[in-house]
Amino acid sequence: MHALKPLPIEILALIFQYLTPRDLYRTMTVSRLWFVEAEASLYRNIALRIQFQGNDSLLQALKIRKHLLRRLEWSSSSGREVSEADLLDILLDYRPSEENNGSTSSDILSSSTPAATNYAYILPSTSPPAAGYPLGPGRPALRHLSYVGGSRSWQFFDSVLYKLTTLTTLELCFSGNAYQPGDMYVFEMDKVLTVFPQLKHLGITGKMLEFAPTTARHDGGYNLILDVNEEEADRTTRHGVLEHHHLGSFRFNPIMMRRSAAELFLCFRRLTDLTKISIESKIFNFDNADKSRPWAIGRALKQFCPRLETINISSPVVFWLFDLAIVPPDKDHHLTALVPDVSLGAVPDAQTKKRLRRRLQDQEVDELLEGRSASPFFPQLRRLILEQGHSLSAQDLISLGVQARFLTHLEINYQPTFHAHVWEIYDRDAAASASATATTRQRSTWSDVLVEDRRLRKRRQIENRDVMLFLQVCSSLRHFALTKFCIPFEHLLVADDDIIKQRSLGVVDDQGEDEAGTTEPSRHDDKAAPFIQPWACEKTLESLIIGFDIATNRPEDHRLVWTHLGRFKKLRSLTFVRDLYLSSNSRSTLIPSLAFGVEGVLATEGGGKGMSVTLAEIRSLPSWWTEESPGEMVLWFARSFPKLRVLGLMRYREEVEGGKEGDFSDFLEDEDVKLCSIGHVFFEPQYSYS
Amino acid sequence: MPVILVSSDNQDFKVDKEVAERSILIKNMLEDVGESDSPIPLPNVTAAVLTKVIEYCEHHRNDPVQVPEETDDPRKRSNDIEEWDMKFMQVDQEMLFEIILAANYLDIKPLLDVGCKTVANIIKGKTPEEIRKAFNIVNDFTPEEEAQIKKENEWAEDR
Numbered sequence: 001m002h003a004l005k006p007l008p009i010e011i012l013a014l015i016f017q018y019l020t021p022r023d024l025y026r027t028m029t030v031s032r033l034w035f036v037e038a039e040a041s042l043y044r045n046i047a048l049r050i051q052f053q054g055n056d057s058l059l060q061a062l063k064i065r066k067h068l069l070r071r072l073e074w075s076s077s078s079g080r081e082v083s084e085a086d087l088l089d090i091l092l093d094y095r096p097s098e099e100n101n102g103s104t105s106s107d108i109l110s111s112s113t114p115a116a117t118n119y120a121y122i123l124p125s126t127s128p129p130a131a132g133y134p135l136g137p138g139r140p141a142l143r144h145l146s147y148v149g150g151s152r153s154w155q156f157f158d159s160v161l162y163k164l165t166t167l168t169t170l171e172l173c174f175s176g177n178a179y180q181p182g183d184m185y186v187f188e189m190d191k192v193l194t195v196f197p198q199l200k201h202l203g204i205t206g207k208m209l210e211f212a213p214t215t216a217r218h219d220g221g222y223n224l225i226l227d228v229n230e231e232e233a234d235r236t237t238r239h240g241v242l243e244h245h246h247l248g249s250f251r252f253n254p255i256m257m258r259r260s261a262a263e264l265f266l267c268f269r270r271l272t273d274l275t276k277i278s279i280e281s282k283i284f285n286f287d288n289a290d291k292s293r294p295w296a297i298g299r300a301l302k303q304f305c306p307r308l309e310t311i312n313i314s315s316p317v318v319f320w321l322f323d324l325a326i327v328p329p330d331k332d333h334h335l336t337a338l339v340p341d342v343s344l345g346a347v348p349d350a351q352t353k354k355r356l357r358r359r360l361q362d363q364e365v366d367e368l369l370e371g372r373s374a375s376p377f378f379p380q381l382r383r384l385i386l387e388q389g390h391s392l393s394a395q396d397l398i399s400l401g402v403q404a405r406f407l408t409h410l411e412i413n414y415q416p417t418f419h420a421h422v423w424e425i426y427d428r429d430a431a432a433s434a435s436a437t438a439t440t441r442q443r444s445t446w447s448d449v450l451v452e453d454r455r456l457r458k459r460r461q462i463e464n465r466d467v468m469l470f471l472q473v474c475s476s477l478r479h480f481a482l483t484k485f486c487i488p489f490e491h492l493l494v495a496d497d498d499i500i501k502q503r504s505l506g507v508v509d510d511q512g513e514d515e516a517g518t519t520e521p522s523r524h525d526d527k528a529a530p531f532i533q534p535w536a537c538e539k540t541l542e543s544l545i546i547g548f549d550i551a552t553n554r555p556e557d558h559r560l561v562w563t564h565l566g567r568f569k570k571l572r573s574l575t576f577v578r579d580l581y582l583s584s585n586s587r588s589t590l591i592p593s594l595a596f597g598v599e600g601v602l603a604t605e606g607g608g609k610g611m612s613v614t615l616a617e618i619r620s621l622p623s624w625w626t627e628e629s630p631g632e633m634v635l636w637f638a639r640s641f642p643k644l645r646v647l648g649l650m651r652y653r654e655e656v657e658g659g660k661e662g663d664f665s666d667f668l669e670d671e672d673v674k675l676c677s678i679g680h681v682f683f684e685p686q687y688s689y690s
Numbered sequence: 691m692p693v694i695l696v697s698s699d700n701q702d703f704k705v706d707k708e709v710a711e712r713s714i715l716i717k718n719m720l721e722d723v724g725e726s727d728s729p730i731p732l733p734n735v736t737a738a739v740l741t742k743v744i745e746y747c748e749h750h751r752n753d754p755v756q757v758p759e760e761t762d763d764p765r766k767r768s769n770d771i772e773e774w775d776m777k778f779m780q781v782d783q784e785m786l787f788e789i790i791l792a793a794n795y796l797d798i799k800p801l802l803d804v805g806c807k808t809v810a811n812i813i814k815g816k817t818p819e820e821i822r823k824a825f826n827i828v829n830d831f832t833p834e835e836e837a838q839i840k841k842e843n844e845w846a847e848d849r
Contacts (some may be wrong), residue, residue: 007787007790007791008791010794011790011791011794011806014802014806015806015809015810015813016810017766017806018766018767018768018806018807018810018811019810019813019814020814020849021846021849022846022847022848022849023813023814023815024846025840025843025844025846025847025849026816026817026818026821027813027818027821028839028843029818029829029831029836029839029840030818030821030822030825030827030829031822031827031828031829031830031831032830032831034827035831035839039843042843042846055845057844057845058845058846061842061843061845064842542754645772645773679773
């Protein structure tokens with residue numbers, strides 16, 4: 001009898017989900033009651049790892065307890081982690097008899113030749129029965145299967161995979177190198193959707209991968225012949241039947257988007273419940289960028305997957321978020337009026353070109369800010385995360401700010417790609433249509449070239465001012481991250497290039513006059529002090545990751561930024577990004593020092609308390625400023641932010657001052673610092689958030 | 691508008707509706723009955739436990755509603771308990787178990803999670819005998835049964 005009231009088994013299950021396999025192993029022998037759930041918890045989730053010494057013991061135990069298995073993660077190098085026989089036994093409860101083929105257990109790869117030197121395509125030693133492997137009564141109701149490994153055993157793998165019809169999550173990543181035809185895993189999307197009706201999450205990535213409908217075949221070489229034409233692509237609709245699938249999340253390799261239009265989105269037509277897509281690849285080059293058709297992708301996804309709300313891109317892929325209306329060539333007078341005729345023979349200087357281009361860009365920005373000429377592909381978008389290789393354009397970003405009513409989460413974790421072809425793409429279908437009844441423009445002058453690029457809505461890379469515009473208009477954000485960028489202070493103030501340039505050069509006279517003849521106040525004019533434009537998300541933002549680039553000899557600029565941060569009413573987490581390449585000692589990140597106005601973060605409009613009562617976490621706070629002792633600053637933050645519990649400090653760049661790091665870490669041992677309300681004060685790992 | 695909750699030992703507790711609705715069970719009850727002053731009986735929760743539960747809900751009344759995580763990753767952390775919650779859970783084990791059971795009954799997921807993490811942290815790193823001692827559990831295995839279980843599952847010792 002237990003002295004305490006025993007917890008019901010469902011509560012034990014909740015507790016045990018926090019335990020490691022080792023802890024579960026020890027829990028199994030505590031008592032008979034605990035054994036039942038500990039054993040179930042231990043064998044519910046199994047990871048087969050490369051070269052794990054205990055794999056044999058695990059496999060033997062798993063054969064007896066396969067009915068408990070719900071989730072299997074298998075990372076493979078050679079397939080030697082588990083034999084065919086073990087795999088059939090565990091996943092299908094099938095044990096081929098010895099007389100069938102003379103062997104009961106063998107490696108998936110040939111056992112006679114080390115895998116490292118055997119590059120020939122290897123057939124499995126046991127051939128599947130003609131009707132496929134039979135299913136035993138003790139097979140597990142597997143819900144989750146993830147496999148990372150080579151594709152050379154795909155034939156055997158498929159004969160097992162398509163029997164696991166209870167899966168709700170399937171993640172396959174085929175890695176390695178293709179040495180001969182057939183080395184690539186051919187993923188049949190239609191078949192997967194048909195065989196796995198309960199699938200909610202699907203991930204299919206890796207470079208050893210091809211997507212094809214079932215009618216595709218090899219040409220004897222490395223190429224797939226696509227037999228599907230438009231008519232065949234519509235065959236499922238010919239009789240009015242479209243088999244919808246309830247897949248909610250799809251992660252895929254960008255090669256899936258490089259197909260002919262006919263069968264490209266055949267599978268997406270079935271995915272009307274899709275809410276999340278992740279485009280992922282570790283190969284960072286833009287193959288065939290000029291052949292990308294991002295407008296077709298966007299339109300198809302808008303039509304077939306209207307519920308899409310999360311998009312993750314960590315791959316080079318040209319991906320648009322908005323449909324920008326191309327201006328017909330006979331209706332671009334408002335554009336030609338902005339740029340003077342410049343004879344093709346007279347090459348304008350770089351400044352002139354830049355100024356003319358900027359005029360057209362500004363005109364387009366005005367249109368976008370009014371919500372004109374841009375139609376969203378993803379009207380339900382809530383979360384957008386962009387990693388290396390992304391192609392987020394200025395037009396898409398500004399339109400997001402204006403039109404994305406549900407956008408709460410935006411992460412821009414890398415600069416957009418510099419691949420030139422990406423920024424030359426335009427909607428060829430719309431352009432052809434717009435030009436059909438109009439005279440084709442002849443590119444006879446430099447201004448014509450500029451106007452044509454603008455007319456065709458060619459995307460341009462985002463700049464700091466575009467980011468600022470976005471933040472000034474997007475009112476729904478709860479989480480915003482801008483890593484790999486540091487926003488110069490001048491860009492927080494205004495969006496005019498000339499004024500930005502003058503301020504950054506330290507010009508003291510009032511020279512903010514722009515081409516329209518208006519003036520900007522001198523930064524030394526007390527009656528018109530610099531002002532950071534409010535961000536539209538000041539009432540909603542809960543988490544912010546951002547970097548600043550500010551002159552170190554202007555404490556008032558730092559104070560202004562701290563005051564700006566103080567406007568956020570709900571901020572819980574604040575992380576500073578450091579520009580590793582900012583080597584000048586005259587510019588720095590935001591300085592957390594009373595001498596640099598840090599107390600401005602506590603000054604709120606209308607007397608409200610602002611983030612002083614909400615902020616719980618600060619990360620990568622610079623720690624090397626010596627106006628006060630670092631320990632005093634930590635205590636100041638503890639007193640000023642009573643809910644602050646995590647304070648991560650950014651280390652100094654050793655190479656600038658030559659190894660001062662150690663001088664600034666001793667304060668962590670001060671009793672006052674150790675006992676302050678923050679609780680967790682530490683130095684960040686080197687180069688985090690940079 | 692206050693809500694009256696009645697514990698199993700017939701003690702009344704007047705709490706703000708916003709606080710009471712941290713419990714999904716109570717929230718659904720209130721939606722079902724509409725505008726009503728009727729007390730809500732909680733026959734599975736004693737006054738002592740309900741006091742603690744209300745204290746938790748008061749402290750967390752402004753927390754954002756937890757969004758279920760999209761991933762089905764089974765690896766969960768138990769080392770992220772907030773300081774206040776950690777102190778709140780420093781009670782005797784009987785009360786700890788009662789709070790967990792009450793959180794489960796009342797459907798207050800954050801409190802249930804904190805309670806389960808607290809128990810998990812007590813278990814972590816301990817030998818079977820230490821776990822039995824911590825929870826006052828009698829070993830009802832024979833030595834042979836215990837040895838067999840260990841042998842069959844020894845692969846997990848290294849994970």
